[in-house]
Amino acid sequence: MVATRYSLQVSPSASRLTLQTASFAPDSTALRCLDWDRDRFDIEFELQNGTTYNSFLIQGEKTALIDTTHGKFTSLYLEELQALVNLAEIDYLIVNHTEPDHSGLIGDLLALAPQITVMASKVAIQFLQNQIHRPFAAQMVKSGDRLDLGNGHELSFISAPNLHWPDTMLTYDSGTQVLYTCDVFGLHYCDDSLYDETPALLEADFQLYYDCLMRPNARSVLAALKRMEPFAIGQIATGHGPLLRHYLADWTGRYRTWSEAQAQAEPFVALFYAGEYGHSDRLAHAIGQGLLKTATAVELVDLLDTDIHAVRELVTTAAGLVLGMPPQAAPGLEPMLSTILAAAHPKQAIGLFETGGGQDEPIFPLRNRFQELGLKSAFEPILIKAAPTEATDKLCEEAGTDLGQWVNRDRTQKQGQALDSGLDQALGRLSTGLYILTAQKGDVSSAMLASWVIQASIEPPGVAIAVAKDRAIESLLHGGDTFVLNVLEDGQYQRLMKHFLKRFPPGADRFEGVATYAAANGSPILAESLAYLECTVTHRLEAGDHWVIYCTAKAGRVAKPDGLTAVHHRKASNHY
Ligand SMILES: Cc1cc2nc3c(=O)[nH]c(=O)nc-3n(C[C@H](O)[C@H](O)[C@H](O)COP(=O)(O)O)c2cc1C
Structure with missing residues (x-):
């Protein structure tokens, strides 16, 4: 039985959020939260067909909920869940993976039903303890552990670390032969079909999802496929998109083929x-x-x-x-x-x-x-x-x-070799200034010499900076992070440049021997800089091997009004 409920839209511009509940195996109900208009997921990819966040309820002698949903569905989801089960009768919440689109309302659920025991991997429990600032009952599970819900529903846990997140595990119900996989085998696709009846509609999104989330850990995917082998699987209940039943071997076969090719390459x-x-x-x-x-x-x-x-x-x-x-x-x-x-x-x-x-x-x-x-x-x-x-x-x-x-x-090294093409040389004629980014976040600090820096908006005052994906400072430049952009002075920058281009060992204090004082946002201002801006990161755009970081400048000062900015000229585009 498939029952679809439609939420009330708050305003005409609000995105459509609906919830579908469907029985898909004995004692097993899917709560599929349909997010019709979502057009972007994380930083990683644009969505063409919205997405769904799927949660599942198994009602044996004991009752278990498998994963929850995105926080934006809180009231709709809790209302529907209460229509299906008395919240006080839920014994377990199985968390296969803790990313907020599946765990966003766990805190609300546990507040309403504090008797629930959370079953998850060690990493997942630690993550939830940091998220939910009140104690809750938790039981750590690892591969091979089992949980008997009665009525034939014996759950087996299969750890699958690194399949997108380190905490990931899969849960298998021997009573229904359903494998619950959360992100694994998912796809961002939103429609009313409970199952994968028409693979042609799903293929492109299935592959995009694999490419973005699973391909980087292809060997872990192969290890998880191996761990799945002993289980007779009749359906895969994923956390995103339709449940996979009609073409199961085809979908898992694709994961295997793609991962084997990737692992070899x-x-x-x-x-x-x-x-x-x-x-x-x-x-x-x-x-x-x-x-x-x-x-x-x-x-x-x-x-x-x-x-x-x-x-x-x-x-x-x-x-x-x-x-x-x-x-x-x-x-x-x-x-x-x-x-x-x-x-x-x-x-x-x-x-x-x-x-x-x-x-x-x-x-x-x-x-x-x-x-x-x-x-x-x-x-x-x-x-x-x-x-x-x-x-x-x-x-x-x-x-x-x-x-x-x-x-x-x-x-x-190959990328660094001169390309000797007109394009490379012409691009190399783009010239900029020289800057040092400095950031302090709690106990962690970092710095980097940068030249790919440009003013990007007048109102609000904004700056764009290209930061290579493997830079040490990159992890301090996420949305909401603050830093200082120090402008280097013509003729006076050699000492600072030499210092910050040193190869620092992991965890080194990059400011040792450099005069600094703290900006209002807490990051170090270099005393020898010509000027500085206090910046807050508001957007990150993935640009091939770099992130383009757009930030708004909140404050700034020029130390020497007559000083000129150091200018950096180069002749080829494949180096700074
Ligand atoms: C002249 C010059 C300009 C640079 N500009 C940038 C830049 O805009 N973005 C960037 O990511 N790296 C840039 N770099 C590279 C980094 O400054 C430097 O290699 C890096 O700090 C070392 O990597 P790490 O901080 O991850 O240890 C530049 C290097 C030089 C020599």
Whole structure:
């Protein structure tokens, strides 16, 4: 039975939000929130056909809700949910993935139904604890764990880290043979059809979604497909778009074909960590984030939840390795380490980190062994004894970026070679000034010499800056972030330029030895700059290998009224 409810529009310009409820298997109801007019998703892609956010209710002897929906549906969704079930009777909320379009109203739901136990991966629970500022019952689950809801609905959890987000898991109901996948196998497509009856209508959006969200982690997709193999799957209930039933093998086959092709084509880094140990997972994810900034594929592997053959295969084929020190006493880890050492080879770079669990494998002897095997150290061993902070996340991210840049050094070198074409030379005649961006956010600071800077609006006073995707400062330049744009002075900029072009190790204080004072927005003003602007990021536009950051300038000052801005001339477009 498919029942479609239409929301009341608040104003004629408001976007259409409707909710469809449908029974799709015994005791199982889909709540599909249809967002007909959404035209953009994250920063990543434009939507042609709106989107849906799907949530599912299983009513066995116990009742479980699988994922929720976007916060914009809060009242519509809660009203419909209460029509289906007494909220006080919901026992579990299974969170396959915590991105806000699926978790935006979990706080509201738990306020109304505090008896609910949230079942999710460790990373997901940590994320929710930071989001929802009140205690709630939670149970961490990992691959192989089960939950019996009664009436034949036994749920199995399958971890699928890195499929778009680190927290991702899949949930399988053996009673209905439905696999709940949240983002995985999704597509942004909005219509009333519950199922994938007409694949021709869906193909393009299915592929775009894969390309944007899944392709960067193709190896993780293959690992998840392998973990799905033991389950007889009759339907895939995704978090976006129609449920997949009629062409199931075709859809999963596409993921396999695309991911195999991608995995063969691109160098990748195998990142080993010990999932439930210390803060290993947080550091690993921060390093993975840094690798992704360089468009390097990452295979994230929990050493406590994998097998030795998979480890050997990965180490043999990876371009780079990262290893979080596992606890010495963990059973089965000694042979894992021996396997990693035996399969590592001199064409690789290695990075090691230690999370201060207290009983770790000693890091420096291991580093020496990798060096003796001829591997290059991508970054100095990271030793984090206390609880990680934003500053240690940033350090790890920069370490990951350094490794990613090493892995891609051939590609970068080719791009850097002179193109010798008219276009390249003509583009190279675009000249600009010289600037230093400085940013401070909490304990984290960064700086960068920039020349691709231009005034972009008069009202409001606005500036556009092109920032390469793998810059250290890039993660401090998201929407709402503030920074200072320091203008360098003609004839006086050499010292500052030389300083900020140094190759800083991950986490280094880039301001050491440089005179600064704090702007009202908290970022450092360089005392030697000719002028400065205090800026707030309002938009980011993806522009190939750069982000174009548009920001509004809130305040500014010129230190020397007669000073001239340093001008930067060049002759080719493939360097600054
Ligand atoms: C003259 C000059 C101008 C530059 N302009 C830019 C720029 O506009 N955008 C950018 O992303 N990088 C620019 N760079 C590169 C960065 O300043 C520099 O390589 C970077 O700070 C080092 O990377 P990291 O900060 O990620 O460690 C420029 C470099 C030079 C030499």
